[in-house]
Amino acid sequence: MQDQGYRLQFTSSKIEDLMYRTTFDPKSGDGDLIVNLSLFREEDLEDVLNIFKTTISSGLAVSPYVKMLHCGDTIAGYRIEEGMAGIATVCSITIDGILLKSGVLVKPHFGGLVQIRDGMPVRFTDVLRYASTTIDPLEVLMSQEVTSVTRMLRTGSGKILANLRGAPMIAREKVESVLADMMDAGISGILEVGEPNTRILDVSVERDHFGIVVIGGTNPMAVVQESGIYIRTNAMSTLIGIDEMRPIGEII
Amino acid sequence: MQDQGYRLQFTSSKIEDLMYRTTFDPKSGDGDLIVNLSLFREEDLEDVLNIFKTTISSGLAVSPYVKMLHCGDTIAGYRIEEGMAGIATVCSITIDGILLKSGVLVKPHFGGLVQIRDGMPVRFTDVLRYASTTIDPLEVLMSQEVTSVTRMLRTGSGKILANLRGAPMIAREKVESVLADMMDAGISGILEVGEPNTRILDVSVERDHFGIVVIGGTNPMAVVQESGIYIRTNAMSTLIGIDEMRPIGEII
Known part of the structure; x- marks a missing residue:
């Protein structure tokens, strides 16, 4: 009666699959990145792109690289419908994929909301x-309408989407060096790197590990939603070669 | 710098608190039950009550007992605003509270969606x-708009809200006797009681335990939402004495 094919797929197993498939090399600047796919009405294209540009340039995303999708385009087996447009943006789990491929046993733990006060991250709420x-936790939090990314952009205080992973303390120097290479290659979004055996944004870490908090790639979508524009996001959707993407500043 | 008061409250710790405070005795029919609180526009009152009545009488809820709330009424420190109305309904975690108070070490595991096909529960999706x-998982799933409770009511197939707990196999007879007493007292909603050491709706259980799947108390709210009427639900909100509640059939 039981069908083996029916087992539940937890987000962690989807993440492990995507991390394994990440081939982006921060030194050469080539390879595939994990992306979030967002769909919106074509008539909202200019508004959406303006919001994305502002949010990304304020540092509330993982990377300026995006791929535009128009009616008829196909991505991850999905075809953009008439009257709709899409944008693929870099997902923060890309950073886990790159760290894994550099030999670090990094473990993505959770997605959540981080309270920012006067520009400083305070804690996960x-x-x-x-x-x-x-x-996906970030899809959950977006649909709960509990973010206040717009307020954060205006006043420096608000709740933004972020996520936590842990890495063994022995790999700390390696992690810092890979994160520096990533920054040079246009992948950033690191909110906080914790000390070993020390709580990070009020959350505990595994013994002899340290935490890394990365800004959620879905913050621009949260701002679009907070402004009342319809947007539907499929987080951790697929992988795309960075050669297919362009910095948003070159598009708008 | 760290503030002890700031620690995250996971749903499980809120559940344990509410279970401990449950005093409803299925033999005497007296005591306090855990309720979900739903708010909607006063102008939708009749439509909402009709939907609740239909959904509850189809067995897609935990109990027919409800408490109506009108503008100015206060519940759990919350005051119903002008133009709004509310309804408190029995939360499925009440069953865990009653089992705990009968001496069974019951462990609520998760909330989720169960696929029903031709009236038979198939699996958690x-x-x-x-x-x-x-x-709260059931609030999450409601806001993801992934339920199809209305379709299930019409055709016998669809996805409904439900949740799983495990109990030690040694307590199985006791659990069955308490569940029977609960039914007599108007608390039902049991979707499936599993066999020890056997998967339940395609989900595994702890060794020497059996699973109990209960219908989510939030299914009537899902039907209201699916029909396009505004409703906001605060699941596992507070406790109310059953003497303050009445069967929905006596109200509409």
């Missing part, structure tokens, strides 16, 4: 662990 | 574990 949910 | 989320 809500979290959902990847190993325990079949629905 | 999405789940969120209580120990790993700070946002």
Whole structure:
């Protein structure tokens, strides 16, 4: 009666699959990145791109690289419908994929909301662990309408989407060097790198590990949604070669 | 710099608190139950009550007992605003509270979606574990708009909200007797009681335990939402004495 094919897919297993498939090399600047796919009405294209540009240039995203999608384009087996447009943006789990491929046993723990006060991250206020949910935490938080990314952009205080991973303390220098290479290659979004055996944004880490908090790639989408424009996001959707993407500043 | 008061409250710890405070005795029919609180526009009152009545009488809820709330009423420190109305309905975690108070070490595991085909529950298709989320799973699933409770009511097939707990196999007879007493007292909603050491709706259980799947108390709210009427639900909100509640059939 039981069908083996029916087992639940938790977000963590989807993440492990995408991390393994990440081939982006921060030294050469080539390879495939994990992307979030967002769909919106074509008539909102200019508004959406303007919001993305502002949010990304304020540092509330992982990378300026995006890929535009228009009616008829196909991505991850999905065809953009008539009257709609899409944008693929870099997902923060790309950073986990790059760290894994550099030999670091990095473990993505959860997605959540980080409270920012006067420009400083204070603490996680809500979290959902990847190993325990079949629905992507950042999609969950966006649909709960609990973000205040727009307010954060205007006043320096608000709640933004972010996520936490842990890495063994022995790999700390390697992690810092890879993160520096990533920055040079246009992949950033690091909110905080913790000290070993020390809480990070009020969350504990595994013994002899340290935490890394990365800004959610879905913050620009949260700003679009907060402004009342319809947008539907499929986080951790697929992988795209960076050669297919362009910095948003070159598009608008 | 760290503030002890700031620690995250996962849903599991909120559940344990509410279970401990449950005093409803299925033999005497007296005591306090855990309720979900839903708010909607006063002008939608009749439509909402009709939907609740239909959904509850189809067995897609935990109990027919409800408490109506009108503008100015206060519940759990919340005051119903002008133009709004509210309804408190029995939360499925009440069943865990009653089992705990009868001496059974019951462990609520997760909330999720169960696929029903031709009236028969098939499997969980999405789940969120209580120990790993700070946002209530059934609120999450409602706002993802992934339920099809209305379709299930019309055709016998669809996805409904449900949740899973495990209990030690030694307590199986006791659990069955308490569940029977609960039914007599108007608390039902049991979708499936599994066999020890056997998967339940395609989900595994702890060794020497059996699973109990209960219908989510939030299914009537999902039907209201699916029909396009505004409703906001605060699941696992507070406790109310059953003497303050009445069967919905006596109200509409």
